[in-house]
Amino acid sequence: MNLPAALIAHLALLSLISFGGFPSVLPDLRDFVVGTNGWLTDRDFANCFAIVQAIPGPNMILMTSFIGWQVGGLPTAIASALATFGPSCAVAYTAFRFWDRFRDTAWQSIVRRGLAPVTIGLVIAGGYVMARVGDAGWASLAVTLAAIALMLGTRISPLWLVAAGGALGALGGL
Amino acid sequence: MAYVLNEAPAGPRVTLPALFTTFLKVSLFGFGGPIVWARRFIVEQQHWLTDQEFADLLSLCQFLPGPNVASITVCLGSKLRGPAGAAAGLAGFIVIPWSIGFGLGALLLHFAGVGGLRNTLHGVSAVGAGLIIATGLRLLTPHRTRPMALLFAALAFVGLAIAKLPLLLVVTALAPLSIAAALTERAILR
Structure with missing residues (x-):
């Protein structure tokens, strides 16, 4: 398999198993792109993640597009975007049709209560891995912890936190 | 919990351009938290769903794979206008915002x-x-009183972040066990 095809096949697989949203597949995606295949450096990967925090639009779809762009140019970027949302949207479309039919059944709430903790653990793992990516030092980890505290403890818009993080980085070189 | 998602909406028929532009706005405004904007446009501005219906839809989409808002777009578009509605909403959500x-x-x-x-x-x-x-x-937070839930969240975290196991392995190993645990919780409650 050539490079773009391997990336796109892997993204399509991750799309199908990204329970809890796309952040839960970030650790796996990083291993595949940076570790297994060496297409991007750790810092390139972190840059793709950082850039999509700062621009509008469907950010996880954009992130995989930037990875695709660096692996195989614009066609790979577009194919990566399609592979990120295509399979999961097909699942959503089908699931929505069936879900309602079984809405009052007991097993549905059991499945939901069972799956929720696993997906939540995966989401937190995604954040943890992104916090440790590249050459993250103590200052950088302190910024991550502050962002967690402010998100949980205040009603401040995440946009301000992203802006403050960028400003701190520019001033202090985290 | 009341799910009324598949029933036809009471108001006038929602047009495909309306679906396209609403999800275009959700996507473009969606800095740092698209869910907040999705709620604002869908519930408060367009009145396509009530607050409760939106919460139900969100909880379904959070547990489906893939970007949550993309799933909401597909489900709501399909509820309001069938396959064409799902396509119109998704096109609005992705094409222009992605290009920019x-x-x-x-x-x-x-x-x-x-x-x-x-x-x-x-x-x-x-x-x-x-x-x-x-x-x-x-x-x-809503699961904090369930020891088994905290255990499985911790196992999923450790498996992926610390042990660095493949995601597919973590999901297929833990999901059935966690569902079984939820089943026994229910038996005990009864």
Whole structure:
């Protein structure tokens, strides 16, 4: 398999198993792109993640597009975007049709209560891995912890936190 | 819990351009928290769903794979106008915002190695990681009184983040066990 095809096949697989949203597949995606295949450096990967925090639009779809762009140019970027949302949207479309039919059944709430903790653990793992990516030092980890505290403890818009993080980085070189 | 998602809406028929433009706005405004904007446009502005219906739809989409808002777009578009509605909403959510975002981001990525921008991106990345962790912790709050739920969340975290196991392995190993645990919880409650 050539490079773009391997990336796109892997993204399509991750799309199908990204329970809890796309952040839960970030650790796996990083291993595949940076570790297994060496297409991007750790810092390139972190840059793709950082850039999509700062621009509008469907950010996880954009992130995989930037990875695709660096692996195989614009066609790979577009194919990566399609592979990120295509399979999961097909699942959503089908699931929505069936879900309602079984809405009052007991097993549905059991499945939901069972799956929720696993997906939540995966989401937190995604954040943890992104916090440790590249050459993250103590200052950088302190910024991550502050962002967690402010998100949980205040009603401040995440946009301000992203802006403050960028400003701190520019001033202090985290 | 009342699910009334598949019933036809009471008001006039929603047009495909309305679906396209609403999800275009959700996507373009969706800095840092598209769910907030999705609720504002869908519930408060268009009155396509009540608050309760939106919460139900969100909880379904959070547990489906893939980007949550993309799933909401597909489900709501399909509820209001069938397959064409799902396609119109998804096209609005993705085509224009993706093009703008890709152009802006490609420019930034080109200069990502330059000193000032490189340091800025470090800071943004650190905050972005914090936002994801905070979202996870907030989702965990309703489960905090269930020891088994906390155990499985911890196992999933350790498996993926510390032991660095493949995602597919973690999901297929833990999901059935966690569902079985939820089943026994229910038996005990009874």
